[in-house]
Structures are given as structure tokens and as C-alpha cells.
Amino acid sequence: MTSPLWQPGPQQQHCRLARFQQQARELSGQPLADYQALHTWSVQQPDAFWRQVWDFCGVVGEPGDTVMEGAEQFRDTRWFPNGRLNYAENLLRRQDDHPALVSVLEDGTRTQISYAQLRVAAGQVAAQLKAAGIQPGDRVAGFMPNRIETVIAALGAAWIGAVWSSCSPDFGVSAVLDRFGQIEPRVLVACDGYHYNGKWIDLQTRIDALHQALKPDLLVVVPGQGDSSRVEKALIWQTWLDNATPAPAFARLPFNHPLFILYSSGTTGQPKCIVHGAGGTLLQQTKELQLHGDVGDQDTLFYFTTCGWMMWNWLICGLHTGATLVLYDGNPAYPNTARLFDLVDAEGISHFGTSAKFVQAVEKSGLQPRHSHDLNTLRTLFSTGSPLLHESYDFLYQQVKPDLLVSSISGGTDIISCFALGNPLLPVYRGELQCLGLGMDVAVFDDNGEPLVDSKGELVCRQPFPSCPVSFWNDPDGSRFHKAYFARFDRPGQKQVWAHGDYAQLVPHEHHQGLIIHGRSDAVLNPGGVRIGTAEIYRQVETLDDIREAIVVGQEFEGDVRVVLFVVPADGVTLTDALQTRIRQAIRQGASPRHVPAVIASVPEIPRTVSGKIVELAVREVIHGRPVTNRNALANPQALEHFSNRSELQS
Template structure:
């Protein structure tokens, strides 16, 4: 039997989830004895469950008299059809001197703002937008680093029902236009620069080019260095805010009124513009932060993210809990991998979020945070972006903090939330996400659409959930939306992850084996890429890797590309050890036919490796949107290396 790495203590009985659980009842009015029962009730009685979330998590607004109206299809379900709310009103419901946000930039610049001051600042943005004629449904776009001004602008837009969309400033002009160009924003907010890796990155030319191409009605620039930098034709943030009139009333709008537009990675075509509704985003993320993450008003919550990743949207909803948020902008490993652990101690962070890749990088750097840092306030560590390796769990418990709740979470931009995540009342097992999210009817299907109890297959959701996207932008008949999620299994959301349920006595865990469209198929046997990464990336000689399937001699062969550690050569002896590690740790079918060294692994701007783009390149097919990559030229190495092996 698998031994738990962490067990809930007596304090878990005081968690917000425990309180919610105690008040939940089945159809006969009986308490729910275990998490499996609670989860089953939440998906079988969605109206009762989501109404309880609304009430107990303190959502402000009018829920109306009908929680769920079902239609003939998944997409036609309507949540709180005659309900109304305002997202900004909910995030700003705490209105006192308690610190709402702390902002720390890579160069050490620190600032903070209280809840009452944040409300005033967001109200000024709302007043100025309204005075400029911006109406509900108009788009406000931010080409911004992760700092307080970005959050203030997003809240000000939501205050009057405008739709917020943001891109990280490390995107090039064409990458931004691939996104903002589709949604035609009436307002563009941009920063003239930011710090990264010890350098000042000037954005002056980029934002002028964006202004010229997008032609927004309002163009506002935030001086990145706090000086009076002026971009021609731009309003300057500070002066623009100071000229604001009184804050308008919050505009309460229908539950599904658009709030955010997020974007797919766009590595194999133009990014999809995914429209998320205010009510679904708020209710789903509030459920996750209050119940699954147990973030409270006395806590300090941090997630390392840029404004181009959905984790930024998840992070800012932490304001609904009344907690203090910590924003960080810059390289998380500059000047060394201890930087974010310094931040934990300096700011008293209780809930710390990062990526699985960062955890691996810290481990490979040799840092032992439990010896170098205090970490006394830290209770929970979130990880997402890719599967957290089994060995990374060991590292976190052995070298970071043994009493830590390691909460691996998985969902995505498509749902701006999670399908599976953590739980303060369940044990943590090596390599597993703790539980399925409440209200999420998650299952794993085989190719024929039949549920699998303990085998690998397609991660699906069988029933509607509130944070299902409202639509895709410029998809009037909904065909692109249907094709993205519902073409695989009729009436069932297919998420695109290759996963496996893990049965336990009183709940189900989940293992993510990688993206299903990147699954390898040598000899007709499906193999998840995460199983290979798990073995390879534990070797000290390998810094990172990417694996793809190549059509070869009538079959599919597994091709592994690796970036070696400094001073290490991929010789025959190292290749043999790689193959041995994979054969022993996985199966002989996982062993790559070809292992090649490359200088770098291509990633999206948000840091995700792009297996599909590499697969296209090695087959000689074009990658139609290299602008989505942080370093588009990184793909060139793969075409050249695979040619040498033919």
C-alpha cells in the first residue's frame, strides 16, 4: 500500500472545507461521510452544491431563483440565468486598511496597497473609462508586467462591465497582435519597460507599434521606472488617475457577462480567444481558493505568474478571500534559485504557487531551502504547468518542509480553473493530485468513450460546470468552440489530458501523464510523455528534455531531445544510462529509439514546452505561429538534428 507523504492534522477540522462539508446534506438530509460522498453529491446535485458555494463563500449579488437550467447540450446549460453580480465588487468587498497587495519587482522595488486604497484606485479607473465612453462588453487590453497597476486596471474595467484581456510584455509585437488584434480593444494599457534577469527591457518601440496597429480610443502608459517617460500620443497613468471624477456605482450584470478573454498557446495556429464569464470565473475560483486551498483573510497568498498565464487570473481572485496577495515580476531564479524562498520569509507567505519546472530547477541547483531559509509561515505549496514528478514530491518533503501540504493542481486556460487539485482534509500521495474538484464531474475515458476505473485514458468532464467558457471570440455559430472540446465524445468535455484515476478508500486521486495530443504511440501502444520525463530529468547530467513521436519505417519511433548540464557531453555512455533509467523506471516501450542533444528546449512565453511544434518540425511540416514561442528560433535546432539521423 502506498504511504502518504502528508496527513491532515487536527487543524484540518477547522478548515473552510470542513465547515462546508459539515453543512452539506444528501437528498435524505443525512451528512456525507467521506470526500467521495461529498464529491458525488456535488456533481449529482449541482443546484444545491453551487448555491451553497455562493452562500458560504460570501458571493455578493443576486443569484436569482434558478441555479441551473439544462438544455439539450453541454453548452446550452445556463447557470444562475436571472442572477446578477459584479466581479470587482466581490473582489473589493473588504474595504479597510488591511494590506491587499504587495508588489515586488526583480530590482527590489517594493510597494503595497490596502484594500480601501485599492478600491479607491480601481474606482478612479472605472470613472475614467466611463467618462471616455467605455461601455459593458468593450475590451480593455493590458500589455503589462505583474504589478499593482495591472490589477487596478483590470478591476476598474470589471467595475463597469468592460472585458479585460492581458499579454505578458515579453511577447513580441506580432505575438501581441495575434491576440489583441482579434478582439479590437478600445483601451490599451502598456508599460514602457520592465526588469528581467538583471536588465532593463525597454518596451518603447513595441508599445508605439502596438498603438499604431490597434488604434485604441484610449492609450495609457505606466512608466516602468517611476519616472516621467512619455510615449507620443499616450496618457500617463498617474496623471490620468488623478484627473478622475467620483467612482461610479458597480454595474451588476448577468452571470455570464464576459469578464476575461484568455488565449490558447497558439503554437499550431492563430490563438483561440476564450471568453470567460464573470459569474462562472468568480464562483469556480472562489470555490477552489476557499475550500480546496483554504486561503483565509489572515493569509498571504503568492503565485509566480505573468499576466499572460491564467494563474494570474486565479491569483487575483484571492482578494475575494480577504487575504494579502504578493505579486512578483522578474526572473524567479535571479540572482539565484533562492529568490522566491527569500520572498516567502520576507513577506510571511502562507500559500506559495509555482510551476513543476521551477521545482525541478531548484532541486538541480542544489538548494536545500529547509537549511537556507526559515519558511515558518509556509503551509501550502501549489504546483502546476506540467505534471509534478514523483521525485519532486520527495524533494519538497525532504529538502523544503516536511509539514507542507503539496497541492498539485491541473486545469487550464480553457476553464480558468481546475479539474483536480488539493485538499486540506486528505492525504498527499507521491505523484498524485489529491482529489477531483468539487462540482466537477471528472472521469477518464477509453477511446470508445467508456469510463476507466484505474487505467490511462482521456480526461473528460461529463456534466456542465459554471466556468465553462461563454464562447470563443469571433465564432458566431459556435463551431470552433464545439470542435475544441466536444468533437471527441458527444456531449462530454474532452480536455486533452492523458490521465489516470487512482482509487483510495474514501476518495479518488488523479495522475496526469501529459497532453493526450502529445501521447506517443510506438507499436500501437499509447505512452504518456510525463512517464519519460520523470526518468530522464532525475539524471544530474540532463537539465531538461522534450520527447516526441516520429513517423518512421511504417511505425512511430520515440525521439528524445535533451539539454545537457554545463560541461556534459551526450556520449554513448550517457545515452546508455538514459535508456537504462527509462527501461527500469517505466517500460521497454518507453525507451527512445533516438536521443539527440539540443542547446535549448522551445517553450511558450508562459513556459510550457511545445511538443506538438517540435513534432511538426521533425516531420518537415510548417509551424504556423512561431510568435507564440518565447524563442522562435529554438525550433530550428530540431529540424537540423533530426536530418542528421535519417
């Protein structure tokens, strides 16, 4: 067993999770001596656990007298069936002058709003939406950057029970229509432009096209650069708010009343519209933030995200903790990779969230934040989006902050939360997510549905959880929903099991289980019948300074599957035979001979979704001459052309 990189100190013994564990001991009458015991209790006694989460985390509303009904099957489970709450009321429960939101734009513009001001502004939006005839369940869509106005609009919609859905403004018109066109919003909240990479990106043409296609009853434009009235039929944001009548009462609605609609990547067809309920989203996310993240009302929480990624929804739930949220819009590496670390010092950020790719980019840039920045307020670093490389753990502890709690988290859009994440009471081990989430009965199955420990297999959840989606939009019989999550281990007469699509491995420790994510299971390579996670190859390749990034796929070849690796060399670097040899040696030594690619080829760029994830499945289809059905889901669809008709793949 390797030594931990971080151990909890005396101060962690008074964290929120420790207090919750002590309360659980008193309520249950069980010793619950360590985290493993607490986790076991949380999944074996879900009624007691989730009711305690409601009370401990300060959820505002009426829980009712029943926590769950119909737990025999995931789809039949009803959480808090008699409960009623309002998401906005919960996020706005703090009403003083403490800073709620700080917005920092790439050009340096900084705006701050208090909890009291945020409540007033969200109430104005709620009043105007209600005056426009918006009813509970109607959709309000945002084509917005990560700014204060976006949070205000989302809270105003939730205030009256409307459903919020957002896309980042870097989405093209077709990609937006693939999403909003399905849900038919009554209102579109949009911006007329944003800054990125030192440039102003004008959106007037896109907004006009969206307005024409969606024909919403109301178009609200948040002023950007210049006069927003230049957008046809637009209402000006501040004028709209100033003309509002008094705020209506919060609409307390059933626990699972729809709150958000999020979208799958859409690279294999039209994006799935995933409907999430207000109660499940709030309860799950506030549990993660308060217990696993130890975020409190004197903390400052930041996550670099766009409004097209579920981490934006996760971030804004930080308001329920009473913390100050820092919103950043722009290129996180402009003018250099120090930009977000500058933000940590300037805003006193205690909890910093980013992606594994950003950590790698900082390391490759040569920046050593430990020496260039103060970082004295920084306690926790969250990372998600892809597996955090083992070497990235080393970099964070050696070159960022040695006493930092590195909290690698994993879940997704499908559950708007996490299956595995951090823990202030447990050690951090290199390459591992610290623990399984409380209340989440996570396991790893083999192909026959048998549980595995310390072996690779399919990540599953064996029991229902509150943030399971309410439904897919336009899926009346639930068949698409069932196929997405439950068909993988559908066994006659057995309970439904959620299959998440991750290739993972549970790691046993004395007091808990850690987790390693080896990549998406639908992208797993299978040379010679041996399953290989793509993350195991990326880990070796992306440590090489001569390689900027890479993508690996399996090619059907001569009755088998062979590993094909495409790399984007660093600036000024050419993929020579010598470099290919170094790549193969690194993979052979760091992984195994089976991981070594049969083919290595150079490409100028790698295709990504509009939310920034590489698309292994799309590349796999292209190299086999099969169509990619929805190129609109890609931020750079032209990149796929680099993978077709490659001579290297013919022999």
C-alpha cells in the first residue's frame, strides 16, 4: 500500500462531516466508528440517512412523514412523496449583506452582489415571469455566460416553479436548437456577446437566429458590449427588472417537481434532455458540498465552468451553504495559466474547482503556483471532467500546496451530482477518488453482474438515490430512460441496477473504499479480448512534454481490435520515429505491453463536445468509415476530417 499524500489533521475533526457522523451515532444508536460504517449505514437505512441530511443541512420546506416509497425498483421510487419545497427559497435563505456572488470577467470587470441584493433581483425576475404568464413547469432557457445575471434568471425561474435550462454562448445555433428546440422554452434569456481569449465575441446574429427559430414569447437580453437594444424585439435586462411588481410568494411544489433540464453530449444522436427534480438536486448537492466538501457560510467557493456543464448547476447550489461564490467567464488560461491562481489570491478562495485537463495544462506550462502565489486561503481543490492523473496529484502537492485536500470527484450530468468524491476525514491516495458518496450504493460489476473488489469493471449503483432523473423529455413510455441506465444489467426478477457507463475499480482500505476511474466503459479497448481503460494510456502519454494531448480508440482489424493512438504534438514538435518509440516505451513501462498502441499518428487537433470533452466514439466511427450522426454536438466538427482515410490504418 502506498503512503497517503495528505492526512486529515486536528482541525478536520470538527468539520461538518464529523458533526454529522456524531449526530448519526446518537440517532441510530450504532457506533459508526469509521467512514465505511457510516457509508454502510447510509445505504442500508436510507430513510433515516436522507431525513438526517434534510435536517442537518438546513433544507427549507415540509419533508412530510415519509422519506421514500416504492423502493423495490429505481423507477418506482418516490422520495419525500408528501414533501414540498422551493429550490430558490433554499438558495436564498441567507438574507444579509454577506457577498453571495462575485463575477469576474476575462477583461477584468468585477461585480459583486450580496445575499440581500440577490434575493431582491431574483424576486424581480420571478414577478416579471409570472406577469408574462409563465406557469410552473414552463421552460425558461438561458443562452448565457457564467455571470451574475444567469444565476438571477435561474433563481427567478425556480422561484415560481418554472424549469431552467441553459447552454453556453460558445454553442453554435444548430447545437442550441438541438437542445432548446426539444423543450420549447417560453422565455429565452440571452446575452449579446462575451469575452474569450482577449476578443469580444458578438452574438447578435446567433440570437436573431434563435429568436426566429424558437419564437419565444419573451426575449430578455443582458447588456453586454454596446447597446443591447440593437437585438430585434429584445427587452433590456435592467429595465425589465426595474419595472417589476413586488415578488410573489415562493411556489412550494412537490419534491420531484422539475427544476433543471440538462443534456447529454449528443455525439451519437440528438441530445437526450435529462429532467432533474428540485428536491433531489438540492438534497444531493448540498450533502456533497456541506459534508464531503466541508463548505460553510464563511467560505468562498469557485468552480471554473460554463453554463453548458452540470458543474454550473452544482456550483450555484453552494448558495445553500451561505458561502460566497466566485463566477469566472473567459479563457481560464488567458493571458497565461496563472490567471485562476491570481483569482484565488484576489478573492480569498477556499474551495477551488477545475478540470483534470486544466491541471495538466498548468503543469506543462511550467508554472509553480506554490512559489508564484500566496494561496493561504486555499484548503480544497476539486477536480472532475476526466480522471485526474496520478502525476497530477504529485504536481498539486509538490508545486501548488502541500497541505491541500485534493478532492477528485466523479458523477455526471445524468445524476447532476457525484458517485465518488472527497472526504475531509480520510487520507488522499495518489490516483484515487477518496470515497464513495454517502447514500450512494456504488459497486463495480463484472459482465455477469457480479460485484468486484480491486478489479476493473462496470460502475453501478444498486439502490435508488434522490437525484436520479425525473425523466427524459419526450420519452412518454420511459423506454429511452430504461435503455440509458438499466438495460445493461437487466435481469428478469431482479432489482434494477443503475449502470453509469464508467470503467472503474474499487480500492479497499482499512476504514473506507477508494475508487479509480479508468475511462468510459463504451470507449474501453478490447485487444485480444482483454479490456483496457483509455485513462490508463492517457496517463502515460500526457506526461510527455512533447505531446499536448491525445485520443485513443480501438480499430477493428483482422478479426481483432488493435489500439490506435492519435497525438497532437506540442508546438514545434514533429512525430518522428524516435518520439513514437518514446511513447511506446512510456506506455509499456507505465501500463503494460497490452496497452502499447499498434498505430501512432499525428493530428493537428482533437474533436471535442461543446462542453470540452474529447469524443472517442465519434473518432472510432470515422476511422471505420461509419457516419457520425450529430456533428452539431461538437465544438470543432471539422477536426473529424483529420481521422478519415488515414493510410496508417490500412495495414
